[in-house]
Amino acid sequence: MAAVTRVMCRASAPRLTPSPASRLLSRSSPRASGKVPPGASGAPAHSHGKFTLLERGLVLSSISYVAFEAYKWISEQVVVVHASIKVDDIKEQADYLYGSGETEKLYSLLSQYKNSEDAELLWRLARASRDLSQLSKTAPDEKKKLIYEALDYAKKALEKNEFSFAAHKWYAICVSDVGDFEGTKVKIAxxxxxxxxxxxxxxxxxxxxxxIHLMGLWCFTFAEMPWYQIKIASVLFATPPSSTFEEALQYFQKAEEADPYFYSKNLLYLGKTYLKLNNKKMALLWLSKAKAFPARSEEDKQVQKEAAEILKSMSDKK
Known part of the structure; x- marks a missing residue:
């Protein structure tokens, strides 16, 4: 901005030294050469006035051009800053609505920016579309539409910024959701x-x-894959995806270390994984935590319900 100020000051100040154009005109003027006095033959008295006016015109034109360029530069910077502030405001509103569980309001807000070039807005819109699809009151046809819509937004976010971890995360989530409508072969692929x-x-x-939790969930899913699906996968792919409950447990533990009690579903899967590994004591601990986790969303309520059912079945087997 200091540089711009200096440019503007120079543009508005009167010229103290002649410009290259002025000097050129002065050298070509008979009066400037001293050879022909004003009013003498071949040198009209008013010729000097013409050259002075022309010089002034050139100087004023130069000043106007510099001032215009400076104004244009400042205007462009203001537009960029304004756009940046606007995007930050939208993201702040979106994150507040997401944290408040206002899924429908969040989707309504971000849908206005579906043609945005900003990856941060696009992956948030993918998340909002996906979350809206998960609401129990969302009709099946609308659910499918929203899931494919979410995938499209996540893909666009990745195209805009391949270094956005959130864009990669939500793209993975949306690809997984779409698999439910594409059949076993596509789902495995x-x-x-x-x-x-x-x-x-x-x-x-x-x-x-x-x-990290989602990677644990990926491992748990393929560790738990039924034999017939494993057989299908072996026919379709030379090396079908596979994992173990031990690997899944490592990811669930890392997720908990990264952010203790951040997600009720991580608590649930810690309990379920320990149960798969026949460690009932640890399974009981984590399932009890999942059941007691405060329900802030429909998913939390489902987690509470599933944890309670597993705990009851464990109690009945004693």
């Missing part, structure tokens, strides 16, 4: 894509508990 983008999200942000 998508597993490789999901794992790849979750790993990229973790690499970009090793402290993001959600990405």
């Amino acid at each position: 998508n597993a490789y894509i999901i794992k790849e983008h979750l790993q990229k999200a973790i690499n970009l942000n090793p402290k993001d508990a959600t990405s």
